[in-house]
Each structure stands twice: as structure tokens, then as C-alpha cells.
Amino acid sequence: MTFSYSFKSAFKSLCREKWINLLSILTVASSLLIITLTAFFLYNIEIIANSLPERFSIVAYLKDDLSSEETQAVIDTIKRRADIAGLKYISKEDAIKELQHTLKDTGYILEGLTENPLSSSIEIKLKKDFVTPSSAKHVAGEIKKTAGIDEVYYGEKIADAIHLLRRSMQNMSVIIFLTISSGVIFVTYSTVKILFYRRKQEIEIIKLLGATKGFLRMPFLIEGGSIGFFGGLIGIIGAMLFYLAVTYRLSMVIPMLKTLLFPFEILVVLPLIGIMFGIIGSLIAIGRLKL
Amino acid sequence: MIIFQNVSKYYDNQTVLKNITFTVQKGEITFITGPSGAGKSTLLKLMYLAESPDEGDIVIGDFHLASLKEAQIPYLRRSVGVVFQDFKLINSITVFDNVALSLRIRGVKEREIRDIVSNALKKVHIRHLSDSYPTSLSGGEQQRVVIARAIAAEPLVILADEPTGNLDPNTSIDIIRVLRELNAQGATILIATHNRELFRGTGNRVLKLDGGNIVGEEAG
Ligand SMILES: Nc1ncnc2c1ncn2[C@@H]1O[C@H](COP(=O)(O)OP(=O)(O)OP(=O)(O)O)[C@@H](O)[C@H]1O
Ligand SMILES: [Mg+2]
Numbered sequence: 118m119t120f121s122y123s124f125k126s127a128f129k130s131l132c133r134e135k136w137i138n139l140l141s142i143l144t145v146a147s148s149l150l151i152i153t154l155t156a157f158f159l160y161n162i163e164i165i166a167n168s169l170p171e172r173f174s175i176v177a178y179l180k181d182d183l184s185s186e187e188t189q190a191v192i193d194t195i196k197r198r199a200d201i202a203g204l205k206y207i208s209k210e211d212a213i214k215e216l217q218h219t220l221k222d223t224g225y226i227l228e229g230l231t232e233n234p235l236s237s238s239i240e241i242k243l244k245k246d247f248v249t250p251s252s253a254k255h256v257a258g259e260i261k262k263t264a265g266i267d268e269v270y271y272g273e274k275i276a277d278a279i280h281l282l283r284r285s286m287q288n289m290s291v292i293i294f295l296t297i298s299s300g301v302i303f304v305t306y307s308t309v310k311i312l313f314y315r316r317k318q319e320i321e322i323i324k325l326l327g328a329t330k331g332f333l334r335m336p337f338l339i340e341g342g343s344i345g346f347f348g349g350l351i352g353i354i355g356a357m358l359f360y361l362a363v364t365y366r367l368s369m370v371i372p373m374l375k376t377l378l379f380p381f382e383i384l385v386v387l388p389l390i391g392i393m394f395g396i397i398g399s400l401i402a403i404g405r406l407k408l
Numbered sequence: 409m410i411i412f413q414n415v416s417k418y419y420d421n422q423t424v425l426k427n428i429t430f431t432v433q434k435g436e437i438t439f440i441t442g443p444s445g446a447g448k449s450t451l452l453k454l455m456y457l458a459e460s461p462d463e464g465d466i467v468i469g470d471f472h473l474a475s476l477k478e479a480q481i482p483y484l485r486r487s488v489g490v491v492f493q494d495f496k497l498i499n500s501i502t503v504f505d506n507v508a509l510s511l512r513i514r515g516v517k518e519r520e521i522r523d524i525v526s527n528a529l530k531k532v533h534i535r536h537l538s539d540s541y542p543t544s545l546s547g548g549e550q551q552r553v554v555i556a557r558a559i560a561a562e563p564l565v566i567l568a569d570e571p572t573g574n575l576d577p578n579t580s581i582d583i584i585r586v587l588r589e590l591n592a593q594g595a596t597i598l599i600a601t602h603n604r605e606l607f608r609g610t611g612n613r614v615l616k617l618d619g620g621n622i623v624g625e626e627a628g
Binding site (some may be wrong): 133321322323325327329332385 | 454458479482483484485486490493496497498500509510512513514518557
């Protein structure tokens with residue numbers, strides 16, 4: 118089979134039906150962009166969620182009137198727990214020093230104080246497996262019951278929110294991915310079908326001249342694949358613009374966005390995903406047209 | 409080379425060909441004649457499976473059409489060069505590409521195609537029209553493109569359906585001469601025509617078709 122002919126024929130048809138093709142290329146591009154953005158959000162949420170165990174800690178404030186032996190007893194009790202990875206005792210003196218350090222020039226605020234108003238505390242790191250909203254709550258509750266502990270604080274709301282966000286993003290991205298993929302496949306399917314009907318007469322003639330199925334199909338597969346490929350290329354441009362907008366423009370207003378990471382790997386595969394969807398769409402079209 | 413064995417063809421309830429039996433030897437040139445609607449085109453269409461016979465068997469070279477697998481149809485069609493009565497040219501590509509198509513289908517290399525096409529066009533005297541589009545040609549010119557396409561790949565069998573239907577007497581004689589040359593080189597040729605001038609006095613075999621039956625055979 119002469120591939121050069123198939124390619125020529127496919128690209129001629131791409132040019133001849135430029136509006137249909139352009140429209141479906143843009144549709145594919147937008148769809149792939151949506152997939153990319155979904156991947157972008159998912160990626161960042163994963164990163165945040167994965168860094169939670171390192172950042173996440175429970176802070177237990179000790180009662181004010183404990184002796185150093187009693188304090189040590191509390192620390193030992195907590196240390197024996199199976200679900201903690203480590204802890205750090207912060208005496209009220211350390212705490213005030215830390216505060217003074219944080220306040221720096223504005224440290225005069227503390228000058229009027231005759232007594233240290235802060236409490237001693239224990240910062241507790243949980244083992245990775247226990248950093249889920251429910252077990253964190255459980256652990257915090259138990260620690261609070263320990264004798265000598267006054268108050269327990271942990272980022273309940275944040276942990277909850279991030280876990281919920283992560284779970285729903287995972288579910289949603291599966292749905293988005295499936296929907297968009299079917300959409301892209303359907304677009305190339307329809308386009309190839311239209312292109313086929315436009316060339317029906319020509320195809321009948323080529324068949325009578327003795328063309329094999331492969332010969333007839335190849336240009337349509339190439340066309341479908343090209344629509345996906347160009348859709349992917351335009352999708353890359355869209356994703357880059359989005360990335361620049363987020364990192365350079367939006368992050369001036371919302372500095373937190375600066376820490377977002379962009380999965381550049383997905384940009385490379387975008388045209389490949391496009392080609393794959395395009396070819397799947399054309400294959401379905403070709404199959405249904407019994408070509 | 410060509411065997412028809414009790415072949416019948418019906419369209420709806422109309423009998424178009426009834427119990428046709430004949431044999432064409434390899435290298436023979438045979439005419440099929442008869443009035444309009446006699447079934448000449450249908451008879452040819454059965455041979456490249458544009459239509460399939462309802463009864464009987466047809467053999468074209470090594471192909472037994474009754475038991476031919478679908479995947480084999482392209483190869484049957486490649487062994488047969490057809491001059492279609494209704495031309496079947498592709499109007500969106502040039503004369504050159506129309507003729508080249510029959511070679512590209514066969515996987516002939518691009519660098520060989522140029523010479524082969526140009527030769528075929530020369531044989532039917534339209535090499536100067538190589539870059540024209542079919543719609544800008546006269547009926548006779550288009551017909552010659554169809555002939556060039558049918559002969560370019562030098563098929564073993566050439567089926568010509570009214571190959572001179574749009575041609576003036578002089579050009580007709582010329583085209584028949586081209587077909588005879590190919591015949592001399594070994595091609596088996598079947599020509600359907602109601603133009604008796606094409607075979608008168610040639611001594612070639614003529615099958616007379618009427619109402620779907622072979623009603624006689626003569627030497628032209
Ligand atoms: N696709 C079809 N459907 C129904 N009837 C058909 C079809 N094709 C041909 N026929 C009928 O079959 C008969 C034979 O047609 P055919 O084209 O074989 O005749 P022909 O001998 O080639 O005529 P002409 O000399 O005009 O080309 C005609 O009566 C025609 O109406
Ligand atoms: Mg006819």
C-alpha cells in the first residue's frame with residue numbers, strides 16, 4: 118500500500134473540507150484542554166494531600182500547674198501510642214521566645230507582660246496512615262483525655278476539606294475524563310462520517326477499481342488521527358496560556374497560586390491522546406459504514 | 409479465461425439475464441451486441457462483481473465468483489480493466505490522477521506511475537490533457553480518459569462497455585485499434601456495443617444478446 122498516497126489524499130481532504138475539520142479540531146482542542154485542567158487540579162490536590170502527613174500535627178496544650186515530673190509523665194504516655202510518629206515538647210519559655218522571634222520589631226507588645234501568658238505544649242506528628250480526618254479526630258479525642266492535657270488543637274477543618282476535595286476531585290475527574298473522551302471520539306466519528314459521505318461517490322469508484330479495504334480506510338484513519346493531533350497541539354497552546362495566566366498574572370493577586378505545579382508531562386502526551394481518540398473515532402465510523 | 413455457466417440475474421422480479429452460458433478463450437477479442445436494455449452492461453457488471461449473479465457461476469481467470477471470498481474481490485477487480493459506460497471519473501482530481509489511481513490502488517511505485525500514465529494517455533491521444541479536470545473535457549475526451557485508466561495497469565482482461573459511445577467514427581476506429589494492440593499483447597477483451605461498425609468485417613466473434621438471452625453468435 119502506498120502510504121504517501123494515503124497521506125496526500127487525507128491532507129487534501131483536510132484542506133478541502135477545512136471548516137468541518139477546523140471546527141472539530143477546535144472542539145477536540147477544547148476538550149483536551151478541559152482534560153488537562155482537570156489533571157492540573159487533581160495533580161495539585163494530590164500534592165497537597167500527600168504533603169499533609171508531613172505538615173499535619175496535633176498540638177496538645179498542657180495544664181499550667183504541672184511539675185516537670187508530671188510533664189514528663191504526660192509526654193511518656195503519649196509517646197507510647199502506636200499511632201504517633203513523633204512528638205516535640207515546647208515549654209512555655211520556648212513558646213514566648215518563638216513568639217518574640219516571630220514578632221521581631223513589634224516585640225514591644227510583649228514588654229508590659231510580667232508573667233508568661235503562654236502554655237507549654239506538645240506537638241504530635243501522626244503516622245502517615247493515621248492522617249485521615251476520622252482517625253485524627255479519634256487520636257485527638259484520646260489525647261485530650263490524658264491527665265495533664267488541657268486543650269487539643271488540630272487542623273480539623275483543613276484536613277477535612279482537603280480530603281473531601283481530593284476524593285470528589287478524583288471521582289469528578291474520572292467522570293470528566295470519560296465524558297470528554299467519549300465526546301472527542303464522537304466528534305471525530307461524526308467528522309469522519311461526514312467526510313465519508315462527501316466522498317461516497319469517489320469511494321464507490323475506487324472500490325470498483327480494485328482498492329482493498331485498507332487502501333480505502335487509510336486516508337480516513339489518517340484524517341481522524343490528524344484532527345486529534347492538531348487538536349492536541351492547539352490544546353497545548355491553550356494549556357500554556359492557562360499556565361502563564363495562573364502563574365504570572367493571577368499569582369500577583371493570589372500569591373498562594375505561585376506554589377501550584379504544572380504537570381508538563383501531560384502536554385507532551387496531549388497530541389498522542391488526540392491521535393488515539395481520533396483513530397478510535399474513525400475506526401468506529403469506518404466500522405459502522407462497513408467500509 | 410472467461411466462463412459463464414447458466415448465469416441468471418434478476419432485478420426485483422424482472423429477468424435481466426437468463427441462463428447465460430458462454431466461454432471466452434484467453435487472448436480472444438469478443439463483441440457483445442444487442443439493443444438497448446438487452447442486458448449487455450449487466451453482463452459485464454457481473455464479471456467484476458458490481459452486481460452479483462443470482463444463479464450460475466462465472467469464472468474469470470483463477471477467480472470462481474460464486475465462491476469468491478469478499479477479501480478477494482479487490483484482486484478480481486484488479487485483474488480486470490473496465491471501461492465503464494458511465495465513465496466513473498473522479499471530478500475533483502486531474503486526468504493524470506484519475507489514471508494514476510488505478511496504479512496506486514495496485515501499489516505501483518510513484519516514480520513508475522508517471523511514465524505509465526503518460527504512456528496510457530498517449531495511446532488514446534490525450535496526453536496534453538494530463539493536468540485538466542474531467543469536467544472540463546468533452547464527452548469523447550472523458551471516454552478516452554476512462555480507457556486510459558482501464559488499460560494503464562495492463563490487466564489480463566479488459567471489459568469495454570460502449571467504449572466508442574461518445575466518439576466520432578475516426579476516433580472510434582483509433583480506440584478499437586488500441587484495444588486490438590493490447591489484445592495482440594495477450595489481453596482478453598470483451599466489448600459491449602450496439603455499434604456494428606466496430607466489428608463488421610473483422611471476423612471477430614460476436615455474441616448477440618436480446619431480452620436477457622444469447623440469441624445468436626456470429627463472426628463479424
Ligand atoms: N440497478 C438496476 N435496477 C433495476 N433494473 C436495472 C438495473 N440495472 C439495469 N436494470 C435493467 O436491466 C435491463 C438491462 O440493463 P443493461 O444496462 O444491462 O442494458 P444494456 O444492454 O447495457 O443497455 P444499453 O445499451 O442502453 O447500455 C434494463 O431493462 C434495465 O432497466
Ligand atoms: Mg449498457
